[in-house]
Amino acid sequence: MKFPKEKSLSMNEIQQISFNILCVIKKICNQEGLNYGLAFGTLLGAVRHKGYIPWDDDVDIIMPRPDFEKLMKYFENHREELLPYEPWNRSKHPSYPYTMTRIIDNRYILDVDNEEPCGMGIFVDIYVLDGAGNSIEEARNLLNKTKKYPSGIFLSTRKKLKNGGTKGFIKNLIKPLYFAYVKMMGREYFVKKLYRIISQYDYDKCSHLACLEWDNTTASATAKVDIENPVEVEFNGEKFKAAANIDFYLTHAYGDYMTPPPEKDRVYHHLYKSYRKSDCI
DSSP: OOOGGGGEEEEEEEHHHHHHHHHHHHHHHHTTOOOOOOOOOHHHHHHSSOOOTOOOOOOEEEHHHHHHHHHHHHHHHHHHHTTTEEEEEEOOOOOOSSEEEHHHHHHHTEETBBOOOOOOEEEEEEEEEEEOOSSHHHHHHHHHHHHHHHHHHHTTBBBOOOOOOOOOOHHHHHHHHHHHHHHOOOOOHHHHHHHHHHHTTTTGOSSSSEEOSOSSSSSTTEHHHHSSSSEEETTTTTTEEEEEHHHHHHHHHSSTTTOOOOGGGGOOOEEEEEEEEGGOO
């Protein structure tokens, strides 16, 4: 497939399409009584800007594992009526290189830098919360323990090693060796290692949760009671849910989160272009 660069979608267009997907997810969750919460930069945008961070276009939500599985079942049972919106994950699309699930709009397609095409459209990320112990510290420690596996999964699916992003002579010396190692071991090696750890924690017996599947920071560590008793926040003129104790989570992730970064740091970070399928050959 050829991507006509002059027809790539603008950030504002992507924001609107992603927002439409989010509204579909919200409608299903409200109808079915499922817990979810805006997360990461999306939650920061809701609190600080009442919508998107102006230089960002993606949407992130967190969902407890039991609610996520019910959402997937709903999409499976109502597939035709929900199109063009559909889940995108490894179980349905083996060439998809990530472990988190996305809900996509399949009228669009992405051209991702340094990644083999897998047919994915514009999306909303769902970061699934699994059991992660019985304190916020235990959940964060577990995230630190497991983060090498999502990193290995990501690097193993890159076409080539990219320069930059790593500081220090030793780290830059080791990086090519590590890249060769993860390419040799392959994605499934790291996937199996990761899910073996996840399976050791009984969701029902844990008071704290975390997205062990992908988030390789400690920002997703969440008290179960907070996601099960969410609050409402405004995003693009609509009300959405977020885990309670917003200040606690945003402060941990961003520090002084109400102060925008310097102008020079307000940059768009995603390494992909988005297109209408009808514009691609």
